[in-house]
Every structure is written in structure tokens, then in C-alpha cells.
Amino acid sequence: LELENDLRGALDRGELRLHYQPTIDLATSQVVGFEALVRWPHPTRGMINPLDFIPIAEVTGQIVPLGHWVLQEACRQAVEWSAAAGGRPLKMAVNVSVRQLDRADFAESVARVLAETGMAAGLLCLEMTESVLMTDTEANLEQLVRLKALGLTLAIDDFGTGYSSLAYLRRFPVDTLKIDRSFVERLGVIADDTALTDTIVRLGKSLGMSTVAEGIEEFGQLAALREMGCGFAQGYYFSRPIPAAEAGRLFLEGA
Ligand code: G
Ligand code: G
Ligand code: MN
Ligand code: NA
DSSP: OHHHHHHHHHHHTTOOEEEEEEEEETTTOOEEEEEEEEEEEETTTEEEOHHHHHHHHHHHSTHHHHHHHHHHHHHHHHHHHHHHTTTOOOEEEEEOOHHHHTSTTHHHHHHHHHHHHTOOGGGEEEEEETHHHHSSHHHHHHHHHHHHHTTOEEEEEEETSSOOOTHHHHHSOOOEEEEOHHHHHTTTTSHHHHHHHHHHHHHHHHTTOEEEEOOOOSHHHHHHHHHHTOOEEOSTTTOOOEEHHHHHHHHHHTO
8 A cells, every 4th residue: 555655656656667678670780669667666665666566566556557657658768769879760669557548538549649749650569468358358359459440559468377268369469478577488498488489489470570579688599589589578588677878878779
């Protein structure tokens, strides 16, 4: 409860921050964009991990204003960095909770953020977990179709860990599969994980979806993913999630 009150205050006082983890194009090794990850530098408890406050925010409903702030800040930042890099396109991925999607006005609020920040819809990717594809299917489908109509892209986060049926991939307008890092972790070590990763990459390809591998920490994993034809990657091997100033410099260096 204390954390809940603190979070409301933190949001009101603008104390939350975004860190950014680069996304690398495996064909060119270029930084093509970032995933925005929220951080809460708490005045007395130190840096609080999103895993410790996002679930609370989801229960209390604070995820709605919090998620809106994240979206707005990430888009604003993407436009700023892209302009500083002479207009080089920058893709920005933002995590979205099912609770946000549940709101009837969600697509409208995303449209407003795009208009206010000048972010090109095609460069914004909304990430959601497989649970979105399982619960309240009709209502969620309608929301995803509305979001797609804005021109943005949709990704399934932590792909392979949920319970969604593969049939849903056909039904829902998904553009990108983010391969969960638990598969990547044991790439080349456990044959089954290697086979599963390869299968997800092929699945993506055959459905016309792009694939992003998460949690790359070693060169061997990178090499294996390249060989499989995985399109993009994130992970500590390239960079941890970093503060905005650092991320801006990283993007400019790659110009
Ligand atoms: O950096 P990492 O500890 O950032 O993130 C932990 C978890 O918190 C991840 O599952 C990530 O998807 C989630 N997360 C990070 N930022 C956000 C956010 O802005 N919104 C939502 N809904 N989840 C987030
Ligand atoms: O669920 P989601 O994919 O949005 O969360 C991303 C989470 O993964 C964040 O907590 C981020 O800090 C973490 N992460 C990103 N890259 C790596 C990595 O290479 N190794 C590990 N262990 N965690 C990572
Ligand atoms: Mn994510
Ligand atoms: Na993920």
C-alpha cells in the first residue's frame, strides 16, 4: 500500500524515468531503435525494478496513466534523437499491459500521442504478451485492429512462454515475434532450445513476421541467430538498458 501511494506521487511529480535497450539489425549490426523500459528511482528505496511495481500498477489501474506517460516520453525521445541524427529513422518499442488495451479509448490515446509528438506510426511498435491473445479474444482483437489502422506495428513479447494457440497468430494482426530470452539463453547448449528458436524464426518468416531475439549475452548466440536468419536482436552482449543520455549518444554514433 505504501508503494502504491508512493507510485501515485512519483507519477504526479514526474519521478519515473525511461531506460532504453538498443535493438540491433542482425544483417547490418546497426542500432535501428530501442525498447523503452520504465525505471523508478525511489527517494529512499533506491532504484525499483518494474517487476516490483508494474504488477501493483496493473492491479490498481495506475498502469493506465503510467503507460500513457511511457508512451508519450518514448515517442518524444525517438523524434528528438531521429532529428538529431539528420532524420535517420528510429524504431521505438513500448511495452503495453493488457489493462491498457482493455480501455475502450486506448487506440484513440495512442493516436493522440503520435499526433502530439510527431512520431511516425510506422516506427512505433507496441509489445504485448501472449496473454492478450488468450483473454477476451473478440474485444482484444477489435482493439488490435484499431491500433493497426493507425499504421503502427504490434509485437508479441516473450514469445514461446505463454499458452496462446498458433491459430491466434493468423487471427491477430501481429507483425513481430520477440523470442523469449529463456530459449536464447541455452542456444547451442541445449539441442531442444536451439531447435525451438530455429522453429520460431521459421514460423515468423513463413507468416511474414519479423523476429527479434531477446537476451543475447554471448557471441555464440549471436552467430547462431544470424545463421537462422533472425532479423533483430537485443541483449547485454550489445547493451543493457541505458539512461536516455547514453542511448542518444549510441544512436548518433551509429549514424
Ligand atoms: O528492465 P526490465 O527489468 O526492464 O523489465 C522488467 C519487466 O518489466 C519486463 O517484463 C518489461 O516488459 C516490463 N516493463 C518495463 N517497462 C514497462 C512499461 O513501460 N510498461 C509495462 N507494461 N511493462 C514494462
Ligand atoms: O519482458 P521484456 O522482454 O519486456 O523485458 C525485458 C527484460 O529483459 C528487462 O528486464 C531487461 O532488463 C532484461 N534483459 C534485456 N537483455 C537481457 C540480457 O541479455 N540478459 C538478461 N538476463 N536480461 C536481459
Ligand atoms: Mn518487452
Ligand atoms: Na520479452
